Amino acid sequence: MDFLDTPTVLVVSAVFNAMAALAWLLLAQVFHIAPTAGRLMAAAHLTRILSQGCGDCLTGWPARLGQALSEYGTLASIALLLLALRRMLRSRRRPQDIVRLTVLGAAGMTAGFIAGSGPLPHLVGATAIAALAVLAAREVVRGVARQLSRTVTAFMAVPFFALAAVSVLNVLELATSPDRHLIGSALPPPWRAVLWFLLSAAITLSFMSLMIWRLITRIQQLMRNDALTGTLNRRAFGQALAEHQALLLRGHGFAIVMMDIDHFKRVNDQHGHAAGDAALQHAVRLWRAELRDVDVLGRLGGEEFCALLPLGDGAGIAAATLAAERLRAALAAAPLAWQGRSLPLTASFGVALPQPRDATGGAGLASADAQVYRAKAAGRNRVCVAAPPGRANGITVAAEAP
Numbered sequence: 001m002d003f004l005d006t007p008t009v010l011v012v013s014a015v016f017n018a019m020a021a022l023a024w025l026l027l028a029q030v031f032h033i034a035p036t037a038g039r040l041m042a043a044a045h046l047t048r049i050l051s052q053g054c055g056d057c058l059t060g061w062p063a064r065l066g067q068a069l070s071e072y073g074t075l076a077s078i079a080l081l082l083l084a085l086r087r088m089l090r091s092r093r094r095p096q097d098i099v100r101l102t103v104l105g106a107a108g109m110t111a112g113f114i115a116g117s118g119p120l121p122h123l124v125g126a127t128a129i130a131a132l133a134v135l136a137a138r139e140v141v142r143g144v145a146r147q148l149s150r151t152v153t154a155f156m157a158v159p160f161f162a163l164a165a166v167s168v169l170n171v172l173e174l175a176t177s178p179d180r181h182l183i184g185s186a187l188p189p190p191w192r193a194v195l196w197f198l199l200s201a202a203i204t205l206s207f208m209s210l211m212i213w214r215l216i217t218r219i220q221q222l223m224r225n226d227a228l229t230g231t232l233n234r235r236a237f238g239q240a241l242a243e244h245q246a247l248l249l250r251g252h253g254f255a256i257v258m259m260d261i262d263h264f265k266r267v268n269d270q271h272g273h274a275a276g277d278a279a280l281q282h283a284v285r286l287w288r289a290e291l292r293d294v295d296v297l298g299r300l301g302g303e304e305f306c307a308l309l310p311l312g313d314g315a316g317i318a319a320a321t322l323a324a325e326r327l328r329a330a331l332a333a334a335p336l337a338w339q340g341r342s343l344p345l346t347a348s349f350g351v352a353l354p355q356p357r358d359a360t361g362g363a364g365l366a367s368a369d370a371q372v373y374r375a376k377a378a379g380r381n382r383v384c385v386a387a388p389p390g391r392a393n394g395i396t397v398a399a400e401a402p
Contacts, residue, residue, distance in 0.1 A: 004190050004194060005190060006188060006189065006190045006193050009190060009193040009194055009197060010052050010193055012197065013048075013049075013052060013193065013196070013197040013200065014049045014052065016197070016200070016201065017045040017046070017048050017049045017200065018045070018046075018049060020041075020042075020045045020204050021041075021042040021043075021045035021046050022042075024038040024039070024041040024042040024045070025038065025039070025042045027211070028042070033211070033215070034087065034088055034211065034214065036084075036087045037084045037085075037087035037088040038084075040080050040081075040083050040084035040087060041080075041081070041084045041207060043080050044077045044078075044080035044081045044084060045077075045204075047073050047076050047077040047080060048073070048074070048077040048200060050069065050073045051069060051070050051071075051072070051073025051074045051076075051077060052070070052073075052193075052196075067121065067122070068109075068113060068121070070188075071109050071121050071122060071125040072106060072109065072125075074125065074129065075102060075105050075106060075109075075125050075128055075129060075132075076102070078129050078132045078133065078136075078163075079098055079099075079101075079102040079132060081136065081203065081207075082098050082132050082135055082136045082139070083095060083098060084207070085136055085139050085140070085207070085210075086098075086139060088207065088210050088211065088214065089139060089140070089142075089143035089144070089210070090143075091139060091142075091143065097135065098132065098135070101128055101131050101132055101135075102128065102132070104128065105124055105125055105127070105128025105129075108120075108121075108124030108125075108128070109121040109124050109125050112124060119174045122170075122174060123171060123174045123175065126167045126168075126170040126171045126174065127167070127171050129163070129167045130163075130164050130167035130168050130171065133160050133161070133163040133164035133167060134160075134164045136160040136163075137157045137160035137161045137164060140153070140156050140157040140160060140206070140210075141153060141157050144156060144210070144213065147217075148213065152209075155206070155209070156206045156209055156210060157206075158202075158206075159199065159202035159203045159205070159206045160203065160206070162199060162202065163199050163203065166195065166199065223236075224236035226298075226299040228277055228280060228281065228299075229280055229281055229284040229299055230284065231284055231297045231298050231299045231305065232296065232297065232298035232299070233298065233299065234298065234299070234300050234301060236298065237296070237298025237299075237300065237306065238360070238361075240296045240298065240308060241256075241308060241360070241361035241364075241365065242359065242360055242361060244296075244308050244310070244354070244361065245354060245358060245359055245360065245361045246359075248354055248356055249356060252310065253310070253311040253315070253316075253353075254308050254309055254310045254311055254354065255308075255309045255311060255317065255319075255320030255323075255351060255352070255353055255354075256306065256307075256308060256309075256351070256352050256353070256354060256361070256364045256365060256367075256368040257306065257307040257308075257309060257320060257323065257324045257327070257349060257350070257351050257368065258304070258305075258306045258349065258350040258351075258352075258365070258368035258369050258371065258372045259287075259304070259305045259306070259307070259324075259327065259328075259347045259348070259349050259350075259372070260303060260304045260305075260347060260348050260372050260376070261279065261280070261283060261303040261331075261345060261346075261347045262345075262346045262347055262348055262376075262380040262381060263346075263380075264276065264279070264302070264303035267279050267343065267345075271338060271339075271341075271343065275336075275338050275339075275343070278336060278338055279336050279338075279343065279345055280299075280303065282334075282336045282345070283305075283331055283345060283347065284297070284305070286327075286330045286331050286334055287305070287307070287327050287330065287331070289330070290323075290326045290327050290330050291307065291309075291323075291327075292309075294310050295307055295308065295309050295310070296308040306365070306368070307327075309323055316353075317351065317353055317385060317386075320351050320353075321351050321383060321385050324349045324351050324383045325349075325383050327347075327349065328346075328347060328349055328381065328382070328383055331345055331346060331347050332344075332345075332346050332381060346380060346381035347381070348372050348375035348376050348380050348381065348382060348384075349371075349372065349375060349382070349383040349384070350367075350368040350369060350370065350371025350372035350373075350374070350375060350383075350384055350385075350386070351368060351371060351383060351384070351385045351386065352364050352367035352368035352371060352385070352386035353367075353386070367386045368386065370386070371384040371385060371386050372384070
């Protein structure tokens with residue numbers, strides 16, 4: 001690379017990292033988009049600038065100081081990148097493994113500097129960076145593989161795999177030919193500076209792709225979910241119902257459970273709309289604790305909700321009725337704590353099975369809704385079940401005094 005010199009590459013890299021740090025800070029501080037991840041990314045880019053070396057600025061200082069700044073800075077920047085990645089992907093894993101690898105790497109480098117070993121600090125640092133890069137690649141695959149295509153997942157993960165591969169090759173080179181590492185060199189060779197710049201740019205591009213994916217996911221969530229309770233909104237619930245109806249034709253049964261909070265208008269009138277909102281959120285929290293991951297909960301409007309409960313082999317209306325009774329009992333047993341008061345809440349439930357030839361599921365939904373009206377008329381706070389085929393009237397499975 002005779003047409004490139006290291007100082008020029010480092011200047012370009014420094015400008016790129018400075019602009020990237022500024023962009024991440026703007027996203028985090030001004031637009032409040034992934035603020036924690038954005039600040040970590042900005043710190044990673046700034047640390048990367050400090051780790052690239054500064055030419056003759058350390059003239060007169062100990063020869064190992066430049067190497068120490070480069071080794072510690074590079075390790076810190078990769079650790080910050082991995083922390084930002086986990087925040088971007090909303091990983092629930094604790095950062096102990098990242099901290100442990102970073103501390104071990106820094107301790108090993110420090111021991112090498114103290115012992116006066118030439119290639120050891122760089123060898124330890126490259127090993128720690130390789131391990132962190134592998135963790136980063138795994139986080140990407142785990143975080144997006146189920147939601148994006150293999151091609152897009154590979155595009156996002158390749159820069160981290162490349163960083164791991166380069167670090168491993170660096171470890172092998174140092175282990176087999178330690179004399180090639182120039183300890184006193186203030187600047188890296190041009191090809192190494194270019195390689196690190198390309199890796200840094202590729203990783204930044206991967207992060208931007210993750211950011212765009214997160215924004216798209218958030219927009220989709222806002223379009224599908226009720227803003228107050230987080231359940232599916234009416235439109236998204238209708239789509240889920242139609243999907244369940246299609247699965248019904250393939251032998252995957254489900255039940256429809258409609259629920260309507262009793263005397264909800266009284267809560268709004270006596271305690272205000274803020275109390276009403278809190279009551280809706282309280283009910284949803286309790287119901288979600290009783291529902292399974294495969295169950296679908298949606299808000300149809302006001303205080304009216306509906307759940308779709310997939311039925312396993314051999315399960316029928318009785319299993320759905322028991323599930324509805326658990327939902328009823330959970331709400332009745334847990335009053336809402338509001339401004340020092342205890343507000344009792346109950347709901348009326350209607351259970352029905354869908355009709356196989358009903359593409360939109362409207363008939364099953366209407367049947368469950370009719371059972372809610374029956375429960376209201378019978379005194380509220382109870383579960384009513386639609387009549388099975390061959391019976392004219394529905395049945396009341398559970399009843400409690402309101």
